[in-house]
Amino acid sequence: MITDSRLKELVRELCLSATCVVPADAVEAYRRAYQAETDDLARVNIRSMIDNALLAEKHRIPICSDTGIPLWYILLGTKALAKLESGPLGLARTIEAVTATLTDEGLLQPLTMHPLFKGEAANVGPGIPYVNYKFADVDYLELTVAPKGAGAEMFGSFYKTLLYADGLDGVKRFVLDCVVEADSYGKACPPNVVGVGLGGAADQAMKLAKEAGVLRPIGDRNPDPRIAQLEEDLLQAINATGIGPAGMGGKTTALDVHIETAYSSVVALPAAVNIQCPAIHLATARIKGDGTVERRAWPSWFGR
């Protein structure tokens, strides 16, 4: 049985971990960037990011004062679902309750409010936390929290319906245009991870772009070698822009580029970009039907 109290404990631990601990492979990526940079300002910038990550993990301090807008990805193992004490809706309620408690305790910044009429900021409200679900034929639930930093989200989200005729070159140009717009003056917090979604309908493209940017480890490549090549080519080009850390010049504008695809209308090529900030707020765990928990470095959201 996956009891409510077990779930509550796990959700709290995941939220705090995502807030305070940068994934190890991301810190390694900072270190490689530090080695690659020759410019003084770029080096000070990256050095600060490394120092910050170490300090945050050691003292369990939030990596960034922007603790992120609550975003979850939950793999619903069909064999584990029946073991949830209060069912799937209970899971959603637990996430809301824990998020509200952590916000009250001051450990999470209240970061959302009505888009037009503001009011008091909170982390629980209409549409927030934003929880995504997917079914999987497994005997566990995989919970991933990836609270999203506002700088990268606000300045790094773009959508365009390209045409099939625009092809690969059209995609390359679109992504590079977006990155130049987002990262100049450091708006989208470079060096960051560029998520790209191609295909689907408009909303699917953006959803894929966010999943690509948020849920894949640094250095991971798409299993389709043609898409993997596009990821490599775009990463090289983005880092050739010279925009650099904080937009202050340098060789590291992106830590990685991740692309996900879906089928789309025969004439259209929906394309979306969604940038993930370098804090890479992320924590993931599997919980089995008997309540045992296994922490994982990264989710297996894409089933591969």
Added chain:
Amino acid sequence: MSGVHLNAPLTEADARNLKLGDIVYITGKVFLCMTSFHVRVAEQNAPAPFDTNEYNVMWLSGLVATREGDRWKALSAGATTSMRYEKWEPAVIERAKLRAIIGKGGMGKGTLEALRRFGCVHLGKLGMMTGALYGSCIKNINQVHWIESGMGDAVWNLTVQDLGPTVVDMDAHGNVLYDAMFEKQTKETIPMAYRRLGLEPRR
């Protein structure tokens, strides 16, 4: 920590002597705020809720802090995108008698002119998401004001030790670090990035 170490409150000479690209650390009294402070001071002509001679370094950031009884404990603070406050900043610089603004990214022409006219600089944070690093520089939360609309938008009077590293990205003489950089990127490196992908750079 090499760089320029300054004690806050700053003097006008402190601000005017700083050069574009200087790495700066601040020790002493600063205040941290977001939107409410700007709206009240610039639009509603409200006086700052503290002595502006004592606190003249404004830090634009959210703050993660926990409370035990009457005591606040700061955990994490970084810097928010300064450009969000462009429309209010010239008035805020004048009315709150600011000598330095700590934030992220550049600001607009109105702010640049106010920096020059009143003797103030913009200090960009170095390193993205430096919340733990900057937060650990906060030695005390002296007072909190205007917390009604939530702690995310309150005004915090702080004592800080070696807050930084920051870089002078807009000085008190009309210069902007990003402009020269952006021009070089636009003319040289960004077109190269397009060519690398076999694309004609945009004009």
